[in-house]
Every structure is written in structure tokens, then in C-alpha cells.
Amino acid sequence: MRQADESYVEMEELLEKSGQFIAEQLGVEDAYITAGCYAALVLASATVMTGSDPDKCAQLPDTTGLKDEIVFQKMQHYGYDRAFTIPGSKLISVGDENGCTAETLNDAIGENTAAVAYLIQPDQGNAVPLAEAVGIAHSHNLPLIADAASQIYPLDYFRRNAQSADLVCFGGKYFNAPHSTGFVCGRKDLIETVRTHGFIGPRPVGRGMKVDRQEIIGLVTAIDIWLSTNHEVRSKEQDGRYAVLAEGLENLDGVSCEVHYQEKSHTLSNLHVAFDTAISGKDAAQVAQELDVGTPRIKVNTHGKETIVISAYTLNAGEEDIIANALRHLLRG
Known part of the structure; x- marks a missing residue:
């Protein structure tokens, strides 16, 4: 350009x-x-x-x-x-x-x-x-x-x-x-x-x-x-970022991570982070809101009251660490 x-x-x-x-x-x-x-x-x-x-x-x-x-x-x-x-x-x-x-x-x-x-x-x-x-x-x-x-x-x-x-x-x-x-x-x-x-x-x-x-x-x-583009390689790169996110949250009680693949979507996949609201003291909408007003601002989607959804498609290298740190702070209760 x-x-x-x-x-x-x-x-x-x-x-x-x-x-x-x-x-x-x-x-x-x-x-x-x-x-x-x-x-x-x-x-x-x-x-x-x-x-x-x-x-x-x-x-x-x-x-x-x-x-x-x-x-x-x-x-x-x-x-x-x-x-x-x-x-x-x-x-x-x-x-x-x-x-x-x-x-x-x-x-x-x-x-x-x-x-x-x-x-x-x-x-x-x-x-x-x-x-x-x-x-x-x-x-x-x-x-x-x-x-x-x-x-x-x-x-x-x-x-x-x-x-x-x-x-x-x-x-x-x-x-x-x-x-x-x-x-x-x-x-x-x-x-x-x-x-x-x-x-x-x-x-x-x-x-x-x-x-x-x-x-x-x-x-x-x-x-x-x-x-x-080799989109299989792109998918594996996204999986790698989800793995970093999952590793950053693995020691939190009541928290689990699962990658969901989308057959006909250019974004390929997303990560569902499920958590126990009784432990965190907040539901998915509240977590999403706190991420949105934080510094740096983080945008996520929600699925029900106990799951937030993260897409690696728009992430730059290293931003998965920032998200993991923010989520760890919000979900540990």
C-alpha cells in the first residue's frame, strides 16, 4: 500500500x-x-x-x-x-x-x-x-x-x-x-x-x-x-496461544479451558474458559465487563453465565499472556 x-x-x-x-x-x-x-x-x-x-x-x-x-x-x-x-x-x-x-x-x-x-x-x-x-x-x-x-x-x-x-x-x-x-x-x-x-x-x-x-x-x-496461506499452520499457531492461556489458568480452582473449532469460519477457533461462579464471586458478564474497563482493555464474549470466549484471531504475539494474567486476577476469588 x-x-x-x-x-x-x-x-x-x-x-x-x-x-x-x-x-x-x-x-x-x-x-x-x-x-x-x-x-x-x-x-x-x-x-x-x-x-x-x-x-x-x-x-x-x-x-x-x-x-x-x-x-x-x-x-x-x-x-x-x-x-x-x-x-x-x-x-x-x-x-x-x-x-x-x-x-x-x-x-x-x-x-x-x-x-x-x-x-x-x-x-x-x-x-x-x-x-x-x-x-x-x-x-x-x-x-x-x-x-x-x-x-x-x-x-x-x-x-x-x-x-x-x-x-x-x-x-x-x-x-x-x-x-x-x-x-x-x-x-x-x-x-x-x-x-x-x-x-x-x-x-x-x-x-x-x-x-x-x-x-x-x-x-x-x-x-x-x-x-x-497454509491455514493448518495458522490454526496450530492459534492453538499455541490457547495453550499459553490454559497454562496460565491451570492452577485456579473451578476453571477449565477447551478449544472449540469452527468449520466454516475465517477465525478458525476460540477458547471457552469455564469457571465456578461460587468461587470467583462473579458471573461471565461481570468478568467480561471488568476486562473491558481494565488496563489494557480486553474484549471477550460470553457463553451462558459461567463461560467466557476468547478468539486468538485478532491477538498479537504475547497478548495471550496479558489476558491470562488479567483472568487469573479476576477468577481466583
């Missing part, structure tokens, strides 16, 4: 070449780097309404005369699904909180439908499966937009997700790119329209969603590193 700061570039070319690099790495037709996954979803939503028609592109967020409805399963609603509506589109909920059938999803598609949206998660519950939802969208000659923000590990899962729909959106922060970056990948014709709506288009709806050359190179470098 420092090297990128030393030179001026043609931004259009940089976005094109960086997108081609990502596409080659993930086995898709094309990609476009954005100001985070949310921005990717906004640009994708604009794209499915306008296509490549320059007049339609220019009229957003006025959707008069455009197909402006995006169909989305109600049980998949989440805090950021507002992104699908930002360029003027409407989110049409189908099914209920408990699930959706393929027939219900199919019947919800009408003359004003521009696309189907989907939230990719490891466990889809009673939602219509992704592949089936894509098939339903395609049967109506419509694209499917997928939010796969953090679904990047294992690496074959990352690639399968990238290849799973017409437009798939990811957050760069999950593979250690700048927090303010992300990308959308998929069909080349649709990505070309995403570029039109991006911040250097002729009248771009995404003008405020800028990324600079340093961020673009940061994301390209980060995804290159992520896809070439």
Missing part, C-alpha cells in the same frame, strides 16, 4: 486489472473492488435494475419505468439487507421467519422483479437452498445477488461461493484487507454495469463509495496472501 501511494495511476485501468486478478484467483468471469461488502450490494442492486442502458443508469434513484423489486426470503433478513434498497429498489419479503418453499419463492417473482437476493450462510436452515434459488431466478431470466460477506474459509468454500451466483459480494476485512474494502464478482456483463455505477462512472450512483489506489492494492495483496 505504501508503494501504491508513490505513483498516480489510471483508476479505471487499476479497477479493471485488479478485478481480473481476483476473478482468476476465484474462478469467476470478472470482479470489481468496492468500498466494503455493503457498497458491493448497493452497486449490484443498481445493476440489476438498469442493465447497461445509460439512460436508466443515470436516472437512479428514480426507478420510474424500471423493474425495481428484489425478492428476498424473510427468514434471511439481517441488519444490512437495507443495502438492497439504497439505489431505489424495493425489497420484497417472501415466506416467513421459519422458512420458505421453492413454490413460494417462485410465485413471488412478478413483472416488476429485477432479481432475487440471497444471504449465504453455513447453515441455511429452512431457506430455499442457494442452488435451487439460483435455478428459480434463472427460470425467469433474472440474476441472483448473493451476500457472502465473511464466507471465505475453507478456501474451496470461498471459491464455491464466489462461483455460486450471478453477483456475489464479499467483505475484504475478513481476509485481512483494509476494513473499508470489499468486492463483487460474477458474470462479466453484470460486472461491467457495476463499474458504470461505481465511483468513476459517467453519472455514478456510487460516487460516494470511493476506494483509493492504496486500498485496491491492499485488497489484491490480502486476497493473494489469504489464498496462498
Whole structure:
């Protein structure tokens, strides 16, 4: 990123070449780097309404005369699904909180439908499966937009997700790119329209969603590193930090430590520290609060009243010792 700061570039070319690099790495037709996954979803939503028609592109967020409805399963609603509506589109909920059938999803598609949206998660519950939802969208000659923000590990899962729909959106922060970056990948014709709506288009709806050359190179470098990293070694390194934490707490009465592995999470694992509240005199929420206001500040999660959860993913070398010392002081009673 420092090297990128030393030179001026043609931004259009940089976005094109960086997108081609990502596409080659993930086995898709094309990609476009954005100001985070949310921005990717906004640009994708604009794209499915306008296509490549320059007049339609220019009229957003006025959707008069455009197909402006995006169909989305109600049980998949989440805090950021507002992104699908930002360029003027409407989110049409189908099914209920408990699930959706393929027939219900199919019947919800009408003359004003521009696309189907989907939230990719490891466990889809009673939602219509992704592949089936894509098939339903395609049967109506419509694209499917997928939010796969953090679904990047294992690496074959990352690639399968990238290849799973017409437009798939990811957050760069999950593979250690700048927090303010992300990308959308998929069909080349649709990505070309995403570029039109991006911040250097002729009248771009995404003008405020800028990324600079340093961020673009940061994301390209980060995804290159992520896809070439030996994640088994990374997992063992995290285990080593948990071992230090467990050793620092092993002589405390009523305290036990157990590593929990997460099959489809970029963070890989976490450490559950269970303790006897009768001995410590405080529950997990109280321990977490005291860690949070301590010096240095330590952030942990809780699981029930007697367990705190620690992730090594964001720790720097040696910080496990700091956490062990703080916990030893709080849990010894």
C-alpha cells in the first residue's frame, strides 16, 4: 500500500486489472473492488435494475419505468439487507421467519422483479437452498445477488461461493484487507454495469463509495496472501496461544479451558474458559465487563453465565499472556 501511494495511476485501468486478478484467483468471469461488502450490494442492486442502458443508469434513484423489486426470503433478513434498497429498489419479503418453499419463492417473482437476493450462510436452515434459488431466478431470466460477506474459509468454500451466483459480494476485512474494502464478482456483463455505477462512472450512483489506489492494492495483496496461506499452520499457531492461556489458568480452582473449532469460519477457533461462579464471586458478564474497563482493555464474549470466549484471531504475539494474567486476577476469588 505504501508503494501504491508513490505513483498516480489510471483508476479505471487499476479497477479493471485488479478485478481480473481476483476473478482468476476465484474462478469467476470478472470482479470489481468496492468500498466494503455493503457498497458491493448497493452497486449490484443498481445493476440489476438498469442493465447497461445509460439512460436508466443515470436516472437512479428514480426507478420510474424500471423493474425495481428484489425478492428476498424473510427468514434471511439481517441488519444490512437495507443495502438492497439504497439505489431505489424495493425489497420484497417472501415466506416467513421459519422458512420458505421453492413454490413460494417462485410465485413471488412478478413483472416488476429485477432479481432475487440471497444471504449465504453455513447453515441455511429452512431457506430455499442457494442452488435451487439460483435455478428459480434463472427460470425467469433474472440474476441472483448473493451476500457472502465473511464466507471465505475453507478456501474451496470461498471459491464455491464466489462461483455460486450471478453477483456475489464479499467483505475484504475478513481476509485481512483494509476494513473499508470489499468486492463483487460474477458474470462479466453484470460486472461491467457495476463499474458504470461505481465511483468513476459517467453519472455514478456510487460516487460516494470511493476506494483509493492504496486500498485496491491492499485488497489484491490480502486476497493473494489469504489464498496462498497454509491455514493448518495458522490454526496450530492459534492453538499455541490457547495453550499459553490454559497454562496460565491451570492452577485456579473451578476453571477449565477447551478449544472449540469452527468449520466454516475465517477465525478458525476460540477458547471457552469455564469457571465456578461460587468461587470467583462473579458471573461471565461481570468478568467480561471488568476486562473491558481494565488496563489494557480486553474484549471477550460470553457463553451462558459461567463461560467466557476468547478468539486468538485478532491477538498479537504475547497478548495471550496479558489476558491470562488479567483472568487469573479476576477468577481466583
